[in-house]
Amino acid sequence: MVRTRLYRNGVLAEKGFPIAEVSDHVSDPRNVIWFDLCSPTPADLGVIAEELGLHELAVEDVLNDHQRPKLDVYDSHLFLTVYGVHLDDGILDPVEISVFVTPNALVTVRENAHFDIDEVVRRWDGNGRLAEHGVSFLLHGLLDVVVDGHFELIQEFDGMVEELENELFSGDLGNKEMQRRTFGMRKNMVGFRRAVLPMREVVNSLIRRDLHIVGPAMAPYYQDVYDHALRVAEWADSLRELIGNIRETHLTQQGFHMNEIMKKVTSWAAIIAVPTMITGFYGQNVPYPGAGQAWGFWTSTLLVVAVSATLYAAFKKRDWL
Incomplete structure (x- = not known):
C-alpha cells in the first residue's frame, strides 16, 4: 500500500x-x-x-x-x-x-x-x-x-x-x-x-x-x-x-530461604537423634538399668521427651524452627 x-x-x-x-x-x-x-x-x-x-x-x-x-x-x-x-x-x-x-x-x-x-x-x-x-x-x-x-x-x-x-x-x-x-x-x-x-x-x-x-x-x-x-x-x-x-x-x-530450610532440617535431625540414641542404647542385648522393669521404660521415655522438648525450645528461641 x-x-x-x-x-x-x-x-x-x-x-x-x-x-x-x-x-x-x-x-x-x-x-x-x-x-x-x-x-x-x-x-x-x-x-x-x-x-x-x-x-x-x-x-x-x-x-x-x-x-x-x-x-x-x-x-x-x-x-x-x-x-x-x-x-x-x-x-x-x-x-x-x-x-x-x-x-x-x-x-x-x-x-x-x-x-x-x-x-x-x-x-x-x-x-x-x-x-x-x-x-x-x-x-x-x-x-x-x-x-x-x-x-x-x-x-x-x-x-x-x-x-x-x-x-x-x-x-x-x-x-x-x-x-x-x-x-x-x-x-x-x-x-x-x-x-x-x-x-x-x-x-x-x-x-x-x-x-x-x-x-x-x-x-x-x-x-x-x-x-x-x-x-x-x-x-x-x-x-x-x-x-x-x-x-x-x-x-x-532464594539463598536466604534455603538457609532457613537447612536450619529447620538440621534442628529436626538433632531432635530426632536424641530419642534414636536413647532407644538404640536401651535396645542393645545387654543388661541395663531398669531392663525388664516398668520404671526403666518410663525413665527412658521421660528422658526422650525431656531432652527433645529442651532442644525444641532452644531451637525455637533462636528462630531455627
Missing part, C-alpha cells in the same frame, strides 16, 4: 495520487512531497531510487533488516533509520522505519504495517500551520510520533517493573514464574535500549545548522523531541538497573 501527499506553498494540495507522478511534482520547488511504502520489493525501491537519485548504499540498508538507528548524510539527501516500538503479547516488537530526506521530498519505508503511519498523518494535520516549513515539518511529525511511542512504552515498562517489585516481596509468584518474568523484562529492555538510545544522536545531528534541514523556526520543536529522546534513554538505563537489582534480590531471597 502506498500513501502519498502533496503540499504546495505550505498547504495540503493533493493526496492519494499515483506514485508515478512523484517525479513530476518534485521538479517544482514550490511542492513538498511525502509518500510511504510498506514492505516494498527491491524492484519498487529501485524505481524510487532512480526517480529521486537515492544513493545505492542507502537503498541497500533498507533491504538489509535490523539496521542500527542512525543518520547518514549523502550529497543529494539524508538517510535515517529509526524504530517504532510496541509490545506484542508481552514481547517487544520493533518496526524498522527507513526515511529518505531530500530538499522537497520525504520518503518513509516501513518494515511492516505494525507501525501506525495514520498517527503521523494525524499529527501533521493537527499542526498544519507549520506546513510552510516543508520537509522539516514532515520529518518532525514523524520523529515526534516515534519518540512519543518510545515514551509511552517506557512508562508501561516502569509500571511492569513496579508490579514485579511488589510481587517479589509479597511472595505471590513462584520461583520459576519470577525468573521467567524477570528474564522476559530484561530481554525486552535490551531490545528497547538498542532501538531508542541512538535516537539522541540522530535528533541532535539533525539540529546541526550545516545540514540545512532544521530552520530557526522549527529548531524548538526538534529540541523538544531531543529532550524526550534523552529522557527516554535515561529512564531506560534506570529501569535496566532496577531489573538487575530485582534479579539479584530474588537470588538472595
Whole structure:
C-alpha cells in the first residue's frame, strides 16, 4: 500500500495520487512531497531510487533488516533509520522505519504495517500551520510520533517493573514464574535500549545548522523531541538497573530461604537423634538399668521427651524452627 501527499506553498494540495507522478511534482520547488511504502520489493525501491537519485548504499540498508538507528548524510539527501516500538503479547516488537530526506521530498519505508503511519498523518494535520516549513515539518511529525511511542512504552515498562517489585516481596509468584518474568523484562529492555538510545544522536545531528534541514523556526520543536529522546534513554538505563537489582534480590531471597530450610532440617535431625540414641542404647542385648522393669521404660521415655522438648525450645528461641 502506498500513501502519498502533496503540499504546495505550505498547504495540503493533493493526496492519494499515483506514485508515478512523484517525479513530476518534485521538479517544482514550490511542492513538498511525502509518500510511504510498506514492505516494498527491491524492484519498487529501485524505481524510487532512480526517480529521486537515492544513493545505492542507502537503498541497500533498507533491504538489509535490523539496521542500527542512525543518520547518514549523502550529497543529494539524508538517510535515517529509526524504530517504532510496541509490545506484542508481552514481547517487544520493533518496526524498522527507513526515511529518505531530500530538499522537497520525504520518503518513509516501513518494515511492516505494525507501525501506525495514520498517527503521523494525524499529527501533521493537527499542526498544519507549520506546513510552510516543508520537509522539516514532515520529518518532525514523524520523529515526534516515534519518540512519543518510545515514551509511552517506557512508562508501561516502569509500571511492569513496579508490579514485579511488589510481587517479589509479597511472595505471590513462584520461583520459576519470577525468573521467567524477570528474564522476559530484561530481554525486552535490551531490545528497547538498542532501538531508542541512538535516537539522541540522530535528533541532535539533525539540529546541526550545516545540514540545512532544521530552520530557526522549527529548531524548538526538534529540541523538544531531543529532550524526550534523552529522557527516554535515561529512564531506560534506570529501569535496566532496577531489573538487575530485582534479579539479584530474588537470588538472595532464594539463598536466604534455603538457609532457613537447612536450619529447620538440621534442628529436626538433632531432635530426632536424641530419642534414636536413647532407644538404640536401651535396645542393645545387654543388661541395663531398669531392663525388664516398668520404671526403666518410663525413665527412658521421660528422658526422650525431656531432652527433645529442651532442644525444641532452644531451637525455637533462636528462630531455627
